[in-house]
Amino acid sequence: MIGFLAIDIGASSGKAFVGKYGRNRLVLEEVHRFSNEPIHVADLTHWNLISLYKNVVESIKAASAMGIEIRSVGIDTWGVDFGLIDSSGSIQGDPRHYRDMFKDDSMDYAIKKAGKRWIFDRAPTQFQPFNTLYQLISLKRNNSRYLEKADALLPMPSLLTYFLTGEKLTEFTFATTTQLFDPDRNDWSEELIRFFDLPDIMTPIVDPGEIAGELLPSVAEELGIKGLKVILPASHDTASAVSSMDLSDDSMFVSAGTWCLEGVLIDKPSRNDDVIENNLANEGCYGRRYRLLKNLTGLWLVQELLKEWRRSDPNLDHYALTEMALTVRSYERKIDVESEAFRKPRSMEKAILSEAEKLGISLKNRGEIVRAAIEGIAYQTEQTRKQLQSITGRSIRNIRMVGGGIRNSLLCQLVSDYTGLPVVAGPAEGTATGNIIVQMLGLGELSDLSQAHDLIQRSFNFQEYTPKK
Missing domain, CATH: 3.30.420.40 (ATPase, nucleotide binding domain)
Incomplete structure (x- = not known):
């Protein structure tokens, strides 16, 4: 039997599941659960990045103690939020919480300056005040020293993956939540970045299932684990859920x-x-x-x-x-x-x-x-x-x-x-299930989504509801 570790971090809590694969069935076992409590400082709300990373490490430790071969780990989170890395590789402050943007007028500012249709034609997604685009515009308007020093922007799951591997990558499904992704180019929108005078800090976009690398030697030594691959699943949690x-x-x-x-x-x-x-x-x-x-x-x-x-x-x-x-x-x-x-x-x-x-x-x-x-x-x-x-x-x-x-x-x-x-x-843990499925696809354990969905159908219970009125 082999295993795949999914770390699914939501806006209020995180959960880690090992998908145990054997005899053509997948069984999920929860190995760690933790709260995701934001920190409020000077009327600003931040994610507690150190706590999140600590719990990622605890999840890997718990999975490795199960006595089966853990082939890989993948992290998914909510969308839009990110961390900024400077040229030395250090994080610039704690990532801001998206709900802070409800009191920020940067989306209205951007629409007034560029026009709603013009923005949509280049990044056709939902207009929300907390989208990555408007968070960056807000930092720019407020002369953020963190933005000035930034060398790379990493979405939350990519940021945690970077701490494990040292690789700076953005996964496709998360990129599409930012309102900076141009589907016609299949890449970041240079027009949006240039128009709003944003720094060139976006990282390469890769497909879900991409192997970011193995654990950094220092992390592997701390955990006593060798050869564990870190995969970027469908790293936006809804994309992972839909994969299931x-x-x-x-x-x-x-x-x-x-x-x-x-x-x-x-x-x-x-x-x-x-x-x-x-x-x-x-x-x-x-x-x-x-x-x-x-x-x-x-x-x-x-x-x-x-x-x-x-x-x-x-x-x-x-x-x-x-x-x-x-x-x-x-x-x-x-x-x-x-x-x-x-x-x-x-x-x-x-x-x-x-x-x-x-x-x-x-x-x-x-x-x-x-x-x-x-x-x-x-x-x-x-x-x-x-x-x-x-x-x-x-x-x-x-x-x-x-x-x-x-x-x-x-x-x-x-x-x-x-x-x-x-x-x-x-399944109830659809996000973790989808996360694991994409890891298995990335490693070649499954050939395609059709085979993956057949495996899910065999492995989990489903509840049916019919209209009562």
Whole structure:
């Protein structure tokens, strides 16, 4: 039996799984779990890079102690965020947290200066204030000394890979989230970089499955491991999740977690005017395909409620909140989970109560508050389905859901109810599964995605939901 280590780091936590491969089956075993707690300093929010790297190392240690041959490790994370490396190879400060950009006007500045269509034609993805492009413009406008000293920009998974291998590379699926990638050139947009007078610090783009290298001698000696290959999987977590799904042309995917990433697979980016109007993204997938998707607020609302309520009731968990929501009534009108009120509220409970009051709804208890949040997510999924059908001309007949959010059975059922479509949910650890699959493809253990999806179908359980209304 051989193993492959996937380190999947989300905006609130990280998990490491070994995919044990033998007898034509893949079994995932969790070997490490850790929190991803940002650091707040002087009204700025940063990722705790040292803590993240420490947990990457702990994950490798835990995997190597399993007593099986670990062939490779791959790291995936959320999108857009990055670190800056100077000419000596040192990190310049801790990477900024994308949510800080909600109070920054650099996206509006860029659109006013260049025009929305002009930017979209060169980098056809979703306009979000936290995109890498606008983070760099913000640093430039604020005369950042870190940007002035920067020699290389490394996305978060590439940054952690660099610490392990010393290699400075950007993986394709992550590059497409930055709003600096030009699909016509299959490379960084020189026009965007030149127009906004940004430094020449972007690193070479490689395909998912690329072997970055082996552990640096110093890291290998510290860990007591030789020959471990470090692979860049589909390093954007949604791209890894999509790699785990066998999607047909009539399928819509939902990767449910802190965010809900919802879309369809396409062969090349869509530049339809409706893509801009509805603010959809063209983001990369394994095999240089694209996912036309919408990046929607997901279970962030419930996560924040749980964090808030645990201060007075430490025994609360996600299961308890879902049970509360199952037993309360539904309201006909739905809160808009995309409201700015939910981006970074001081109190998520107060924010939801306030948005509900605007609709004439008085939420009576915690169960109703949680249900309002989950129904809002499911309702938005139906709106996204309609947009995708209109833009692509496809008839969507089924939905595939993956991610930690599928453990919330109420969310899965409500998605089926509101869309009127059957839902197949699984695997729960779709991102880690996709990460491992791409590692196996990169090493030649699997020949193509079709073989990979057959392996996944044999190896995992799936839950089916049908509409109840």
